[in-house]
Amino acid sequence: MVVANQKGGVGKTTTTVNLAASLALHGNRVLVVDLDPQGNASTALGIDHHAEVPSIYDVLVESKPLSDVVVPVADVEGLFCAPATIDLAGAEIELVSLVARESRLQRAIEGYEQPLDYVLIDCPPSLGLLTVNALVAGAEVVIPIQCEYYALEGLGQLLKNVDLVRAHLNPQLHVSTILLTMYDGRTRLAAQVAEEVRTHFGKEVLRTSIPRSVRISEAPSYGQTVLTYDPGSSGALSYLEAAREMALRGLPANVAVEYDPEHVEQRQEHNPHSMSEGIQ
Template identity: 85%
Template sequence: MVVANQKGGVGKTTTTVNLAASLALHGARVLVIDLDPQGNASTALGIDHHAEVPSIYDVLVDSKPLSGVVQPVQDVEGLFCAPATIDLAGAEIELVSLVARESRLQRAIQAYEQPLDYILIDCPPSLGLLTVNAMVAGAEVLIPIQCEYYALEGLGQLLRNVELVRGHLNPDLHVSTILLTMYDGRTRLASQVADEVRNHFGEEVLRTSIPRSVRISEAPSYGQTVLTYDPGSSGALSYLEAAREIALRGVGIHYDAQHAHAGAQHHQHSQHSMSEGIQ
């Protein structure tokens, strides 16, 4: 899944790492690929990403195997990360002259032999060659949308790019999931934006929205996701519920929000028992 939105500050990285951790806590094996030169996903997962660390840059530019850069996340069993380093900032330019520049990440993922259930790719807040590499490698696009004024601004360009990549480079690519983030239930604006997004996208919008939460914002400064930083918080429970919804959609099971809320309290289930419980 490609987590993309070229607007900054909409919760892309937060969504990537917390959904990944939630899926891993549900028993899945999950790889986060950090494609943002700032390396915020790597930081939130407690993965070292100073300039000397083997990173996704080496994979894209020097064709290093993905297995040579993937690190396990200490706090969450089954969660792995391919970190980003600041070198990635120059990769947009370096990729231009390389052979098959749009599909280098796709090739690296295809050659990766460890078993995985999910790969989540955190994109930079731009629509350059790094994001194109993510879209060529991925099958689904997840778009986090912040519940604020101008929420849908700029989305047209992102959707056009998805269509371009689908038409020319990756026929499997589609927008599968829209996640409402930073939702403040006390404001009329938030519910108006949520309604607008649901009217615009329909079934793609997850029923679960992510609340504005101090805990979610604090967690990365401790090198943690909100799932390990404060497991009982509303932020952690909402990401667990969103992950559960995504997992159940993936296996074609009808989602029941009431069951999910009860299930979010017992989030150490394996994926198998998770899907059985919902049926």
Template identity: 90%
Template sequence: MDMSSGFERDTSAPVGRAAQQAVEAMTRAGEGLPRPEQTRVMVVANQKGGVGKTTTTVNLAASLALHGARVLVIDLDPQGNASTALGIDHHSEVASIYDVLVDSKPLSGVVQPVPDIEGLFCAPATIDLAGAEIELVSLVARESRLERAISAYEQPLDYVLIDCPPSLGLLTVNALVAGAEVVIPIQCEYYALEGLGQLLRNVELVRGHLNPHLHVSTIILTMYDGRTRLASQVADEVRSHFGKEVLRTNIPRSVRISEAPSYGQTVLTYDPGSSGSLSYLEAAREIALRDPLAAQDQSAQQHGTEGTQ
């Protein structure tokens, strides 16, 4: 994929202008964010439902776009919640990621621009995707169909964020083969780490057999309520377990974040000045400033050490 050179934004739409003002308020004291040398493909996954996976995908994507990046969201969840939250039409007749995976349609034939946020695009999910797990079984190179589609996409992109279904089937495997970085949202509530072991084992399996570049680059704590002792205990436990992979920024429990998707918006355009919006902007900034290659090397060293024990 080619990389573009421009970062100029069209903020003529009122919501886009308001969101851009929020970005500028945060960055007046500093410089703009660096663009990655090559496209960063990030898989947002957690098979435990209700952890803010889709919410995190769309709001991080919108934040990165508002910071000046070109970002593609790939909706791999048959429910299509990411598509809905981005205001993207995804009724059954719309060309979607299903056509890419099952019928080898070029990704460029399904990508739609997201309203009000320049530089943000979405490959939507339709209900047809619910049957894709079964249909993929008989196809050649079934695990790498998404990776090949992304590689063939010729429009310049800085980031690709893939919203996975809450399961560990062939759709999620396609995402893990396509990406280098895994982003795991963890809810700051009881049983937060439940089921995480299976996801991490699957990441290691895919890493060992299908995608040696795959690694967990980012853990993001969601639904954080600073008024409760439980939230801080969960945050401390996650930080002690995962260390530097955990973002410093916690995403707060927020009515605004919850309301935004029902209006076909991210929180960035729904309420640009809210705590939820500012938190996602800061989380995106952290991610953009990280060195993905350094994190990958560290993960490889840990993997090698474990293999020799």
């Protein structure tokens, strides 16, 4: 799944890491690929990503195997991360002269031999070669849209790029999920934006929206997702429900699944790194 929106500040990274943690807490093996040179997804997962750390840059530019840079996330069992370093900032230029420049990430993921249920790719807020690599490697595009004024601004170009990649490089690519973020139920604007997005995109929009939440904003500064920082918060519960909704969408219509919240709670209780206790 490619989490993309070239508009900055819409919750791409927040959505990537919290959906990934939610899917892992549901018992899946999940890999987060951090393609943003700022490395915010790596930070939020508590992964060291200073300049000397083996990173996704080495995979894309130096053709290093993905397994050499993937590290487990300490806080969440079954969650892994391929970190980004600041070297990625120059990768856009370095990739231009390389053979098969658009499909280097795809080849790296295909060559990764460890079993995985989900791969979530966090894209930079641009439509350059890094994002193209993500779109070529992915099967689905997840677009977070913030419930603010100008929410749909610039989305047309992203959708056009998805169509171009599907036509020329990756026929299976499609926009599967729209997630409403930063939803403030107290404002008429949020409700209007949500209605406009649902009218425009229809069934791709998840029923679950992510509320504007201090806990979600605070969690990365502790090197955690909101799922481990404050498991009982509205933000954590919303991401768990959004992940469940996405997972159920991917199943055949005739498969019934029982959702066991106790299983999720047990996985959270076994997490020795949780800082949620004592934080009110």
